[in-house]
Amino acid sequence: MTNFRDAATPLSERTAWARNLKTPLREFLRTETGGAAILLTATLAALVWANVDSSSYEAVWRTRLSVQVGGSGVSQDLRQWVNTGLMTFFFFVVGLEARREFDMGELRERRRLALPLVAGIGGMLVPIAIYLGVNAGRPSAHGWGAAMSTDTAFALGMLVLVGTHLPARLHTFLLTVTVVDDLVALGVIAVFYSEHVGVGPLVVAIAIFGAILILLALGVRQGLIYVLLGAAVWVAMLKSGVEPVVVGLAMGLLTYASPAARGDLERASDLFRLFREQPTPELARSASIGLASAISPNERLQQLYHPWTSYVIVPIFALSNAGITISGGFLSRALTSPITLGILFAYIVGKPIGIAGSAWLVTVLTRGRVRPPVGWAAVAGGGTIAGIGFTVSLLIATLAFSGPQLEEAKLGILTSALCASLLTWIVFRATAMLPKRLRIRALLGTAESIIDLGAPVDPDRDHLRGPEDAPLTLVEYGDFECPYCGQAEPVVRELLADFGDVRYVWRHLPLNDVHPNAQLAAEAAEAAAEQDAFWEMHDLLLDHQGDLRGPDLIRYAQGLGLDTERFRKHLHSHAGAARVAEDLDSADLSGVSGTPTFFINGRRHQGAYDIATLSAAVRAARAREFLRS
Numbered sequence: 001m002t003n004f005r006d007a008a009t010p011l012s013e014r015t016a017w018a019r020n021l022k023t024p025l026r027e028f029l030r031t032e033t034g035g036a037a038i039l040l041t042a043t044l045a046a047l048v049w050a051n052v053d054s055s056s057y058e059a060v061w062r063t064r065l066s067v068q069v070g071g072s073g074v075s076q077d078l079r080q081w082v083n084t085g086l087m088t089f090f091f092f093v094v095g096l097e098a099r100r101e102f103d104m105g106e107l108r109e110r111r112r113l114a115l116p117l118v119a120g121i122g123g124m125l126v127p128i129a130i131y132l133g134v135n136a137g138r139p140s141a142h143g144w145g146a147a148m149s150t151d152t153a154f155a156l157g158m159l160v161l162v163g164t165h166l167p168a169r170l171h172t173f174l175l176t177v178t179v180v181d182d183l184v185a186l187g188v189i190a191v192f193y194s195e196h197v198g199v200g201p202l203v204v205a206i207a208i209f210g211a212i213l214i215l216l217a218l219g220v221r222q223g224l225i226y227v228l229l230g231a232a233v234w235v236a237m238l239k240s241g242v243e244p245v246v247v248g249l250a251m252g253l254l255t256y257a258s259p260a261a262r263g264d265l266e267r268a269s270d271l272f273r274l275f276r277e278q279p280t281p282e283l284a285r286s287a288s289i290g291l292a293s294a295i296s297p298n299e300r301l302q303q304l305y306h307p308w309t310s311y312v313i314v315p316i317f318a319l320s321n322a323g324i325t326i327s328g329g330f331l332s333r334a335l336t337s338p339i340t341l342g343i344l345f346a347y348i349v350g351k352p353i354g355i356a357g358s359a360w361l362v363t364v365l366t367r368g369r370v371r372p373p374v375g376w377a378a379v380a381g382g383g384t385i386a387g388i389g390f391t392v393s394l395l396i397a398t399l400a401f402s403g404p405q406l407e408e409a410k411l412g413i414l415t416s417a418l419c420a421s422l423l424t425w426i427v428f429r430a431t432a433m434l435p436k437r438l439r440i441r442a443l444l445g446t447a448e449s450i451i452d453l454g455a456p457v458d459p460d461r462d463h464l465r466g467p468e469d470a471p472l473t474l475v476e477y478g479d480f481e482c483p484y485c486g487q488a489e490p491v492v493r494e495l496l497a498d499f500g501d502v503r504y505v506w507r508h509l510p511l512n513d514v515h516p517n518a519q520l521a522a523e524a525a526e527a528a529a530e531q532d533a534f535w536e537m538h539d540l541l542l543d544h545q546g547d548l549r550g551p552d553l554i555r556y557a558q559g560l561g562l563d564t565e566r567f568r569k570h571l572h573s574h575a576g577a578a579r580v581a582e583d584l585d586s587a588d589l590s591g592v593s594g595t596p597t598f599f600i601n602g603r604r605h606q607g608a609y610d611i612a613t614l615s616a617a618v619r620a621a622r623a624r625e626f627l628r629s
Contacts, residue, residue, distance in 0.1 A: 036157020039390070042315035043322045043414070050323030061320050074238060082320045083395055086313045088234060088248035090391070091186060093309045094152060095252020096302050098179040101172075103257040103298070115362050115370050116173065120180025122358025123386055124148040127350030134342035143339060143400035145193060146409050147346035149185035151390035152178040153314055154417065159385045162425040166381075167444050167620065169373040174382045177355060185392045186246045193399040194242040205236035209250070216254060221297070226251070243399070257298035268294045269513030314391060321394045322414065324407045334408045339401070343393070343412030348419045352383030377431040377442035384427055387420030389413060440623045452604035454589025457505055463534050466496055466503035471625045472618060475505040475599040477587050480522060480541040481515035481548055482595045489542045491611050498611075499618055506538060508583040509595050517548035519580065524553040524567075526576025531562050601625070 050057045061082075066075035076084070102113075131147035155178060156171060212229050230251050237244035271290035275283040324330075334340045356379050363371045372379050390413060397409040431442050453475060459468050476492065478485040496504055508525075510518035521541050528537035540556045541548065550571070557567040570576065590599070598605040598614070601621045607613060 036154050036161065038311055038315045039154055039157070039318055042318040043390075046319045046321070046323035047326070049319075050325050054323075054325045057323050074235060079320045079398075082317055083398060084238065084244050085234075087317060087391075087395065088245045089305055090248070090309045090313050090317070091182070091245050092248035092252045093302065093306050094179065094182045095249040096255055096257075096298050096305075097175070097252075098183065099253050099255055100257040100298050100302070101176055101179065112370075112373075115359060115372060116176035117180050118362050119355045119358045119372075120177045121184065122361075123150070123177060123351050123354035123383065124181060124184055126354030126357070127346035130350040131342040131346040134345060135338045138338055140339045140342075140401075140405060143397065143405075143409060145185070145188050146393050146397040146400055146413070147343045147350075147389070148181075148188070149389050149392035149396070150178045150181045150351070150386040151388050151392065151417075152182060153310055154390045155385050155388045155420075158388060158421050159382075159424065162385070162421055163381060163428040166428070167374050167378060170378045170382055170443075173373050173379075174386065177382070178386065181386075182392065183249070185396070186243075186249050189243045189396060189399070190246045193396060196241050198240045201236045201240035202242060205233050205240060205242075208233045208236060212251075212254070221293075223297075245395075255298045255301060256296060258296045273513075317391060317394070321398060322410065324410045324414075326411075330407065330411075333404075334411045337408040337412075339405055339408045340412040340415070343389075343409060344416045344419070347387035347389050347413075347416035348384070348423060351387040351389075351420070352380060352423075355383035355386055356380050372445055375440075375442040375445035377427065378445070381424050381427040381431070384420055384423040387423070388417045390417055444620075444624055452590060453599045453602040454591075455586035456602070462505045462507070463529065463538075464503050464505055465535055467501065468503060470501050470503040472499070472502045472621055473505060473599075473601055474502055474614075474618070475507060477507050477509040477583070477590075477592045477595055477597045479509055479511050479515055479518045479595040480525070480538075481518040481545055482511065483545065485596045486542050486545050488596045488609050489539075491609060491614060494611050495614055495618065498615065499622075501622070502618060507586065508580045509587045509592060509597075510580065510584075511595060519577075520550065520553065520571070521548040522580045523574060523576035524556070524571055526579050527567050527570035528557065528560070528562060529576075530570055531566070533560050533562055536560050 046057075061077065061079040063078045064075060065078055065081055067073050127147050128144050131144050132141055135141040135143075152175070156174060159166070159171065159174065208229055212226065212233070215225065215229075230247060234244045234247045237247055268287075268290040271283070271287040275287040356376070359372050359379050360376075374382075393413045394410065397406060397413065401409050431439060434442060457464075457473055457475060474492070474495070476485075476488070478488075492504060496502055508522040510522045512519050525534055525537045525541060528534055537556060537560065540560070544552065544556070553571065554564065554568060558564050587593075587597075590604070596609065598609060600617050601624075603621070605614070605617050
C-alpha cells in the first residue's frame with residue numbers, strides 16, 4: 001500500500017487539473033513582494049548608474065530602435081519602447097487582476113464596489129488638489145497627473161515588508177482601491193497627456209477594437225487572433241498620438257475570470273485518459289487543449305505574464321526612468337521646487353487623507369451599511385502605503401516634464417515612496433501597541449465577510465466532529481482517495497486538538513474521473529453513518545487510501561464491529577449515493593472543483609493547509625467572532 005502521507009508534496013496541492021494554477025490573492029501578493037524587492041534594486045541601480053556615468057546612462061536609453069514592415073513602421077528610442085511597449089503588458093496584467101476581482105474576488109458582490117471606487121477617486125483628487133495648490137499660477141501646474149497614482153505592485157509589496165500580522169482583507173481592499181486608481185490614471189494619460197491626436201489612426205484603432213468585441217461576443221477563443229488584433233490597435237493608437245498603454249488595460253478588462261467547472265475538469269480527464277490509452281499526436285493536442293480550456297483565460301494569462309511584469313518589465317522601467325544625477329546644487333534647488341514639494345506632499349499627505357477620508361465619508365453617509373472590510377487603522381495604513389506612486393507617476397512625469405523639471409519630479413516621486421513606507425511602518429507599529437481588543441478592532445473592523453459556502457452547515461444533516469455549538473466551523477470538501485486529503489487529515493486532527501472551539505465538517509466530493517474508488521468509499525462512509533460509525537469509517541478510509549475496493553470496505557466494516565450484512569446491502573444498493581450527490585451539488589454552488597477545499601465560518605480558505613497556515617486562518621476568524629460578541 002502506498003503511504004500518501006509520507007509524500008514530500010507541500011500542503012498546498014489539490015486533486016484537480018485546475019489546482020496547479022495558483023492565482024488567488026495570496027499568490028498574487030507573493031509575486032508582488034518579490035517584485036517589490038527587485039524593483040527597489042533596479043531603482044538603486046539606476047541611481048548609481050546615473051551618478052557614476054550619466055552620459056552612458058542616457059546614451060543607452062536614447063538608442064534608437066525601429067521596426068519596419070514594408071514601407072511603414074515604428075521608430076522610438078529604447079526608453080520610449082519600454083514606456084509605451086513593455087508597460088502595455090504591465091497594464092494588461094492590471095486589467096486582468098481588476099477583472100478577476102470583479103468576477104471572483106471581493107467585488108463580485110457589487111455593493112462592495114462603491115467604497116473602493118470612492119476611496120480610489122478620493123485618493124486621487126486630494127493629492128491633485130494639494131499639488132495644484134503648491135503649483136498654483138505656475139507652468140508646472142500641468143504636471144498634476146504625476147502626483148495622483150499609486151504603484152500597485154510596489155505598494156502591495158512594501159505593505160508586506162513593513163507590516164506584520166496584517167489582515168488579508170487589507171491587501172484585497174488596497175488592491176481594489178489601486179485598481180480604480182490605475183483605471184483613472186490610464187484615462188488621464190489618454191486624455192490629458194497624449195500628443196496631438198490624429199483622427200484617422202484613432203478611428204482605425206476604434207474599429208479594430210470593435211472587431212475584438214465582436215469576436216468575444218461570438219465566443220472566438222483563439223489567442224493568436226487577439227494578439228495580432230491587440231498589436232494592430234497598439235500601433236494605431238501610437239500613430240494617433242494617444243498613449244498606447246491603454247490598450248493593455250482594455251484587453252485585460254475584457255478577459256473574463258471564472259472558477260474551473262467540475263464538468264470541464266471531468267472532460268479534461270477523459271481526454272487525458274484517451275491519450276494515456278493511445279498516445280498519438282492528435283490525442284496529445286486534444287488533451288492539451290482540454291486541460292487549458294478548463295481554466296479561464298484570465299487565470300492562464302495571469303500565470304503567464306504576471307511574473308514577467310513583476311520581475312522583469314517593471315524593474316526595466318525603473319532602471320530606464322529612475323536615474324537622476326544627484327548633486328548639492330540639484331538637491332538645494334529641488335528641495336525648494338514646487339514640483340518636488342507638490343508631489344511629495346500630494347503623496348504623503350493627500351493619499352492617506354483622500355483614501356481614509358473618502359472611506360469614512362461613505363460609511364457616514366450610508367449609516368454604516370457600506371464600510372471598509374478592515375478596521376480604521378488598517379485603512380489609514382493602506383492610505384499611507386498608497387503614497388508610493390512609482391510606476392505610473394514616473395510614466396506621467398516623463399510625458400509632462402523634461403530637463404531639470406523632470407529630474408525634480410523624479411526626486412519627489414522617489415522621496416515620497418521612501419516617506420510613505422516609513423509612515424506605514426509607524427502606523428502599524430503604533431497599532432501593535434494598543435490593547436488586544438482595541439488592536440483587533442482597529443485592524444479587522446466590523447464589516448461582514450463574504451460567505452462563499454453555498455450551503456450553510458446543518459447540524460441535523462452534516463457530519464460534525466467537535467462541539468456542535470462551537471463559534472468556529474471548518475468545512476472540508478474531500479475525496480477519500482485523494483492523496484492531498486490524506487495529507488490534510490493529520491493537520492485537521494492537530495487543529496481540533498489545539499483549538500477547542502472549532503467544529504469540523506466533512507462533505508463528500510469524489511472526483512470519479514481521477515479516483516475510480518472514491519464514489520464507493522464515500523457511499524461506504526454513509527453506510528457506516530447509518531450505524532453511527534461515520535467518523536470511525538472516515539478515519540479508516542483515509543488511513544488506507546490505496547485499498548478502497550468493495551472487499552476492503554467490507555473488511556473495514558467487520559473490523560469496526562458493524563452489522564456487516566446491513567452494511568453490505570446498503571453499499572450494494574447505493575443507498576448513500578443520494579447523500580453524496582447532495583454534497584456534490586453544494587460543492588458546485590460553492591465553486592469547489594478540487595480536493596481538499598476548506599471553508600472557515602463560510603469563507604473559502606485560500607492557499608496552503610499546513611498547520612501554521614490553517615491555525616492563522618482560524619485565529620483570524622476567531623478574532624472576528626470576538627469583535628461581534
